[in-house]
Amino acid sequence: MALIKYIDTDGNVTEVEMEAGETVMSLAVNNMVDGIVGECGGAQACATCHCYLDKTLSKHFSPRSEMEEAMLEAAPERKENSRLSCQLALHDDLPDIEVRLPSSQY
């Protein structure tokens, strides 16, 4: 399957092969990517899996729900392309992607 590059604020890159059925968050916590915490396990309760997804890639994922939008709005280092990575479901049709991580989750 395709690859995800997790890029932290210092520019360190962790490259992980995608697995269908996982999310960008669950793949990160299973591959020791330090910048994604995922305290609530994907319940959209904590916003500790905040990441930035390039706008050109957003069409591959379902759009932000009202809950995700609200969580992100109050999250530190919020940007236009912010996403909760627990809501980015991985599937077979994805190209290689990269996500950038905020500095506040370490």
Place this chain on the structure above:
Amino acid sequence: MQQVIIIGASHAGAEAAIALRTRGWEGKILLVGDEPTLPYQHPPLSKGYFHQAVTSQQLLIKKQALYEKAKVEVMLGESVTAIDKANKTIFLACGSSLSFDYLIIATGARARKLSIPGAKLCGINYLRTLSDADQIISQVNAQSHLLVVGAGYIGLEIAASATKLGAKVTVLESFGRVLSRVTNEQMSEFYQNLHNQNGVEIKLNSGVTEFRASGERYVAMLPDGQELTFDSAVIGIGVLPNIELAELAGLACDNGIVVDNKTRTSEPDIFAIGDVSNHPNPFYQRQIRLESVPNAMEQAKVAAATICGKEKIHDAFPWFWSDQFDVKLQTAGLSQGYDSTVIRGDMVAKKFALFYLKEGKVIAVDAINSPRDFMKAKMLIPTGISISESKLADTTSQWFE
């Protein structure tokens, strides 16, 4: 080679094992747990896993492959019987012993048991482990009547999930309101109404004096003499920290294992993290014990960092969440000791925040379907904010600006 042993394949235990490796521990890491399964998330057991929106595979905190990759040895289905702190050794039920350089105790908590006649009948359950959950869920269906004893978060979440599966649910609570330990009267009333609207029957100032078997079903005897027939029951009347090993080893214990802000116990090379730890909280300026995943994860990182010689203290602000029916509750802070409360938003529309104040300072918030208020409160309360009650209540402008 040096070895860290972690007792308890819990959320805290799993997180600590991996955190040790990511923070540079080069020695051995052994994670010992008495359950047969890899560490899994507990919060969904009464929520998504219960009403079958989450699978057991999705519950795993880390996958098998990660433990292998991180060179964490996982010993499952094995209990630790004793800790010898002087000789830095643990003893296992199988008879062998293992030595450690550092020990992390992450033994969590167990359900408080009801001690009344009939409490050990097989339809009377407690929800703590995955196998407890599987047992309970197997008895719940559209034709069954579930009895829940205790209207705390666990009890109410189970009531909501069982209702979703079509079961008839009755909740018995000994106090005069639900969630009495953790919320104010208004919030109790809100949850009581939410459950009533969804068909859950709640009996307050009630309880059970005895359980009896009645054919394939059971009967609960209530204090007022009433008899209630049901198919299975779950008791949710709180938990007790699993401190016995620590106590026996002579570590300081007081409602949990007493630790400092680096998660160190009274013994410098022994740490305690997660639900079992009684730790200092800088904001509330007292020792607290939390039943909380975020706390377990944070303490795991602190213990790992400390063992690896890195400076990190545990000063995280407590927070919790609960999903019941169409209501997401997010709580920041501990409300104990509040002297006034303010409601912001619309309780009928199920979208509001309840602020708890003490001497003019906000000390906690319960946010109902209001993630913005929760997120802001979680960030701002620890800084010691004083906001007027009128500003908190005024929804025409943001309270945090």
